Amino acid sequence: MESDRSEREDIRDYFDSQSRGDLALHLEKAATENVGGMVYDIWDVSTATARWWVVTNPTNLYTQDDFKSRDVVLTFHIGLVTRLAARYRRPFNDLPAMLLDEPWERWDRAVNAMTSAAYPEDFQGVSLRLRECLVSLVEVLQDESLVPNGSPVPKGAARDWLDHFSAFMAPGRSASRLRGYLRDLGVRTWDLAQNVTHSREAQHQDAEIAVAAVSHLLSTHTAAWMRWERQGNRRCIECGSYAVAEGSCPRCGAEKPYTEAWSAIPLDEDESAARLAEPCIPSSDISTFMSTDDF
Numbered sequence: 001m002e003s004d005r006s007e008r009e010d011i012r013d014y015f016d017s018q019s020r021g022d023l024a025l026h027l028e029k030a031a032t033e034n035v036g037g038m039v040y041d042i043w044d045v046s047t048a049t050a051r052w053w054v055v056t057n058p059t060n061l062y063t064q065d066d067f068k069s070r071d072v073v074l075t076f077h078i079g080l081v082t083r084l085a086a087r088y089r090r091p092f093n094d095l096p097a098m099l100l101d102e103p104w105e106r107w108d109r110a111v112n113a114m115t116s117a118a119y120p121e122d123f124q125g126v127s128l129r130l131r132e133c134l135v136s137l138v139e140v141l142q143d144e145s146l147v148p149n150g151s152p153v154p155k156g157a158a159r160d161w162l163d164h165f166s167a168f169m170a171p172g173r174s175a176s177r178l179r180g181y182l183r184d185l186g187v188r189t190w191d192l193a194q195n196v197t198h199s200r201e202a203q204h205q206d207a208e209i210a211v212a213a214v215s216h217l218l219s220t221h222t223a224a225w226m227r228w229e230r231q232g233n234r235r236c237i238e239c240g241s242y243a244v245a246e247g248s249c250p251r252c253g254a255e256k257p258y259t260e261a262w263s264a265i266p267l268d269e270d271e272s273a274a275r276l277a278e279p280c281i282p283s284s285d286i287s288t289f290m291s292t293d294d295f
Contacts, residue, residue, distance in 0.1 A: 003029040011043050014059050015052070022047045027054075030070050035078060038116065042070045057081075057116050081115060091219045099225050100140060103218055106133035110214070114207050120200060123207040127196035130214045134158065134190055137218065141165045162186030169224045182224060189217040 008027060015024045027045040030053075034040075043054040051064040055077040067073035097104050110129035117123050138158040154160035166182035196202050196210045239252040248254065 001029040001032065007041075011045070011054055011059075015045050015054055015061060018061055019047065019052075022049055031074075033074060035074075040074060040077070042074060044070075058118065091215070096222055096226055099222055100137060100218055103133050103137040103140065106130075106136050107211075107214055107218060111211060114204075114211060117204065117207060120202045123202035123204065124197055124199065126207040127193050127202065127210050130193045130210050131197055133214055134193060134217075137221070138162065158190060159187055162190070165221070166224075169221075169228045178224070182220065185217055185220060189213045 007029070011027055012024050015027070024045050025047055027043055029041055030044045031042045032039060033042070038057055041056040043056075045052045045054055045061070053062045053064060053067055053070060053073045054060070055062070055074060058081065060077060060080075062073050062076070067076065106129060110126050110133060113122070113129055114126045117126055135158065138161050141161045141164075142154075154164050163183050163186065166179050166186065170176075170179035170182060192213050193210055196206045199206065239249065239254070
C-alpha cells in the first residue's frame with residue numbers, strides 16, 4: 001500500500017525505540033482497516049533477524065513468529081486495546097448515571113479520544129474534552145431551585161456553582177467533612193483539567209490522570225446526589241425543580257414527580273459464574289502473552 005515518507009519515518013522511529021537494538025531494515029504498509037470508526041494501519045517490518053507487525057491506534061508491535069496473519073494480529077490488537085479502554089468505564093450502572101447523563105457522555109468521548117492519542121496536542125485535546133465535561137456538569141447544576149429562599153444566586157462561575165452544589169447536597173454540621181471534600185474536589189479537578197489543556201508538554205500519563213480525576217469527581221457528585229435523594233429529597237422529573245414537597249411540585253403542579261430511590265441491580269447466577277470463570281487460554285499458534293499493563 002502507498003504511504004508517505006513521514007508515516008514510514010514515524011513507524012521506523014517507533015520500532016527502533018522498542019526493538020532493543022534489532023533495527024528495522026525494511027518496512028511497508030500492509031493494510032489499513034476501519035473497525036467501528038477507528039482506523040488501524042498494519043505495517044510489515046523486517047530486521048536482520050526477524051519480521052514484525054506494527055499496528056497503530058495506539059501503536060504496538062508483534063512478532064510474526066506468533067502472528068502469521070495480519071488479520072489475526074489486528075484482531076488481537078483490537079481486543080487488547082478494548083481491554084485497555086475498559087479500565088476507564090463509568091463506575092455506576094446506567095440508572096444512577098442518568099443523574100448526570102450528559103457529563104458522563106462527554107467523559108466517554110474523552111476516553112475514546114485518549115485511546116488514539118499520540119502527540120502532546122492529542123493529550124491537550126483529551127483534556128479539552130474533559131473541560132467540556134466539567135462545563136456540562138456545571139450547566140446541570142445551574143438550577144435556581146438549588147438555591148434556598150433568601151440566599152444569593154451564584155454569579156455563574158463554574159467554581160461558584162460547584163461550591164454551592166457541595167453546600168446544598170451536604171448541609172448541616174454532620175456533613176461538614178463531606179461538604180469540604182466536595183468543594184475541594186471540584187476546585188482541584190477543574191484546575192488540573194485546565195493545566196493539561198494548556199500544557200505544550202502534555203503526555204499520556206497527564207491525560208490518564210485527568211481522565212481518572214474527572215471520573216472521580218463525577219462519581220462523587222453522583223453518589224452525593226443519590227445520598228441526598230435517599231434522605232427524602234426529590235427532583236421533579238417534569239420541570240427539574242428541587243422544590244418537591246409532600247409528593248407534588250409547587251413549580252409545575254405535577255403530582256408525585258420524583259423517581260424511586262436508586263438501587264443496585266443484582267447479578268443473576270449465570271453472569272456471576274461467568275465473571276468468576278478462569279480467563280480463556282489463547283490458541284496454540286500464539287505464544288505471546290501480553291496484558292494491558294505490558295501494552
